[in-house]
Amino acid sequence: xxxxxxxxxxxxxxxxxxxxxxxxxxxxxxxxxxxxxxxxxxxxxxxxxxxxxxxxxxxxxxxxxxxxxxxxxxxxxxxxxxxxxxxxxxxxxxxxxxxxxxxxxxxxxxxxxxxxxxxxxxxxxxxxxxxxxxxxxxxxxxxxxxxxxxxxxxxxxxxxxxxxxxxxxxxxxxxxxxxxxxxxxxxxxxxxxxxxxxxxxxxxxxxxxxxxxxxxxxxxxxxxxxxxxxxxxxxxxxxxxxxxxxxxxxxxxxxxxxxxxxxxxxxxxxxxxxxxxxxxxxxxxxxxxxxxxxxxxxxxxxxxxxxxxxxxxxxxxxxxxxxxxxxxxxxxxxxx
Numbered sequence: 369x370x371x372x373x374x375x376x377x378x379x380x381x382x383x384x385x386x387x388x389x390x391x392x393x394x395x396x397x398x399x400x401x402x403x404x405x406x407x408x409x410x411x412x413x414x415x416x417x418x419x420x421x422x423x424x425x426x427x428x429x430x431x432x433x434x435x436x437x438x439x440x441x442x443x444x445x446x447x448x449x450x451x452x453x454x455x456x457x458x459x460x461x462x463x464x465x466x467x468x469x470x471x472x473x474x475x476x477x478x479x480x481x482x483x484x485x486x487x488x489x490x491x492x493x494x495x496x497x498x499x500x501x502x503x504x505x506x507x508x509x510x511x512x513x514x515x516x517x518x519x520x521x522x523x524x525x526x527x528x529x530x531x532x533x534x535x536x537x538x539x540x541x542x543x544x545x546x547x548x549x550x551x552x553x554x555x556x557x558x559x560x561x562x563x564x565x566x567x568x569x570x571x572x573x574x575x576x577x578x579x580x581x582x583x584x585x586x587x588x589x590x591x592x593x594x595x596x597x598x599x600x601x602x603x604x605x606x607x608x609x610x611x612x613x614x615x616x617x618x619x620x621x622x623x624x625x626x627x628x629x630x631x632x633x634x635x636x637x638x639x640x641x642x643x644x645x646x647x648x649x650x651x652x653x654x655x656x657x658x659x660x661x662x663x664x665x666x667x668x669x670x671x672x673x674x675x676x677x678x679x680x681x682x683x684x685x686x687x688x689x690x691x692x693x694x695x696x697x698x699x700x701x702x703x704x
Contacts, residue, residue: 380405389696396701405701413645413693414655418676419462423454424686425679427474430618430665431487431504434674434690435460438484438504439665441492443474445684451494455509457484458678458688467508471500475520478618478666479572481531481551487668488512488551490533493520497538503528513555517547521567521584523619524668525599526575529553532599534580537567544584548604550575560603564595570619570631572668576601579625579646582634584615596651598625608650612642618666620675620691628672630654630691635662639682643691659687 381397392408399406421439428442437458444452453472456463473492481488485506492498499518502509515533522536522545531551537543546565549556566583573579578599593613597604610631617634629646633639641660644651657677664680675691 386698389698392698393696407699407701409697409699411695411697412654413673413691414695415643415657415689415691417658418460418678418688418690419458420686420688421463421679422456422465422686423452424684425452425454426663426681426684427476428663428665428679429476429478429480429489429492430676430678431480431482431489431668432458432484433667433669433671434676436484437665437667437676437678438466438487439463439678440469440480440487440489440502440504440509441473441476442679443684449474449493449495455504458676463678463688469502469509470511471498471502473498473500477520477522477524477536478570478616478664479523479525479620479668481524481526481668482528483669486528488524488528488531490515490524491519491522491536497536515549515556516558517545517549519545519547521569521616523569523571523580525572525578525621526551530575532559532575532578534571534578535562535566535569535583537584548599560599562604563597563606566595568615570617570634570666571621571629572619572666572670573599573621573625573629574623577624577626579619579621579629580604581619581629581631581646582610582614582617596646610644610651611653612636612640612644614640614642616662618664618677618680620666620670620677621668622670622672628670630670630675632666632675632677632691633657633661633664633680645693654693657689659685659689661685
């Protein structure tokens with residue numbers, strides 16, 4: 369008679385407390401305290417609620433990371449063109465008001481330069497376009513050298529010692545600037561122009577590997593609202609377009625535009641909740657915002673897995689949303 373080898377099962381680790389979901393992704397264990405089997409799963413990126421701004425507003429700018437961000441300026445509830453100089457910092461849970469910017473303004477663009485302790489804002493609008501720049505040292509704002517060209521609704525990238533100011537306009541709906549200026553920590557210098565001039569654009573990243581996307585109308589360029597360009601430190605190259613053209617969206621670009629970026633919200637019109645992720649070559653639609661918004665603050669120093677948006681319109685939003693990718697979850701194993 370033939371003999372057969374028995375089937376041997378695998379032992380399951382027994383733990384009194386659950387490990388963190390990210391550490392245990394893909395693993396099964398038995399929780400001896402609850403008397404239940406558990407498994408940790410890794411899911412696609414998603415938005416979750418964060419702390420609310422103290423000052424609801426739109427047309428503000430944002431710098432820093434998901435857990436250490438700072439905002440400046442904007443338009444408070446009420447009729448445009450009211451402006452404020454309010455600045456708030458975020459610790460990943462709540463916003464705290466800090467010293468105001470020196471020149472109250474709006475429409476700087478969703479993304480400024482740098483981190484919470486070393487930020488910079490450029491341009492914007494009071495009664496006309498500004499070229500005024502300010503830097504934050506972790507305590508207060510101080511004016512620095514002006515940009516060569518005054519503008520509003522631009523975007524930015526880099527750090528306090530190696531920054532960029534990109535695109536924008538002198539008057540909303542008028543000139544669509546293709547201008548790029550670079551910052552060396554002391555002064556601004558004109559650099560390579562965008563291939564597609566635009567306003568209300570989004571973008572960011574380091575001064576040697578930045579990305580810009582979407583933006584306002586670009587006459588005679590049919591793909592203008594969806595156009596994406598990458599920067600190699602000296603010139604711009606047109607790359608794959610967004611799936612949904614928009615303006616006034618928020619951008620979050622990782623340590624290198626060749627690996628990660630998010631295009632968040634904006635207007636088509638109407639205002640949308642759509643989020644698209646960049647993997648270095650193409651855009652893919654991912655999880656929508658809980659609250660559709662435009663003219664919100666992004667974060668200039670996103671990681672490859674975390675980003676945020678705060679404020680915006682319609683309705684002068686105070687809500688913050690945080691993006692995490694991937695999302696780790698611990699689930700109880702049930703038998704049916």
